[in-house]
C-alpha cells in the first residue's frame with residue numbers, strides 16, 4: 586500500500602517515523618508546505634485553502650491513502666479534504682481520541698490537550714473526549730514549542746522556562762495529548778515535568794487506527810520514502826535524516 590503524508594512543514598516526520606517503525610506502507614510520499622509553515626496560527630479559511638492545494642500536489646502520485654499528519658489541518662480542513670479526494674483521507678484527531686479511549690478507562694483522569702492555536706480553537710479533541718464521558722479536560726495553546734523544535738533548540742533551561750510559563754497553573758495532570766506534530770520530540774521532557782504522566786502521540790495513534798480500520802498487511806520490505814517541500818527541500822532531507830534516525834530509509838526517490 587502507498588501513502589501520501591501531508592504536513593504544514595517538517596513536523597509530520599514524527600508521524601512518518603511511527604509509520605516506518607511499524608512498516609505500515611511500501612511507499613510513502615511526504616509533502617511539507619515549508620514555505621507557508623506555521624499553519625497553526627492561521628485562520629480556518631487559509632488552512633482549508635492551503636490543504637486543498639496540497640491535495641492537488643498529491644494527485645501527481647499513485648497513492649492509496651492520504652494521511653494528514655498535521656493536527657491543525659486535521660482540526661480545520663479534514664471534511665473539505667475528504668469531500669474533494671478520491672482516496673481515503675485520515676487525519677490524526679479521531680485516531681488520537683480513540684487511542685486515549687483505549688488507554689484511559691477512568692473518565693475522571695485529568696487530561697491536558699496541548700496544540701497550536703488552530704487545533705485548540707477548533708475544540709475537536711475536547712468535543713470528542715467529552716462525548717466519550719471524559720470530564721476533566723484542559724486545553725492549552727503552546728505554539729512556542731513549534732519554532733523551538735524546528736530550530737533544534739532542546740536546551741534544558743529554555744525548555745523548563747517554557748514549561749513553567751505554560752504549565753505553572755496546572756495541577757495533577759495525569760494524561761497529556763500531544764496534539765501537534767512537533768511535540769513528540771519533547772515528549773519525555775513534558776511527561777517528566779508532569780511526574781511521568783501518560784501521553785498520546787499522533788504517530789502511534791494513527792498506526793493503531795490504520796491497522797484497525799484498513800486492510801493493511803505490514804510491508805515485508807523496507808519502505809521507500811519520497812520527500813517533497815514547498816521551500817528548502819534540503820532542510821527537510823536533513824531534518825528527516827536527523828529525526829528518523831535508524832528508521833531513515835535507504836531507499837529514496
Ligand code: DGL
Nearest residue numbers: 593623624625656657766
Ligand atoms: N504541523 C502543525 C500541527 O501539527 C504544527 C506546525 C504548524 O503550526 O504548522 O498542528
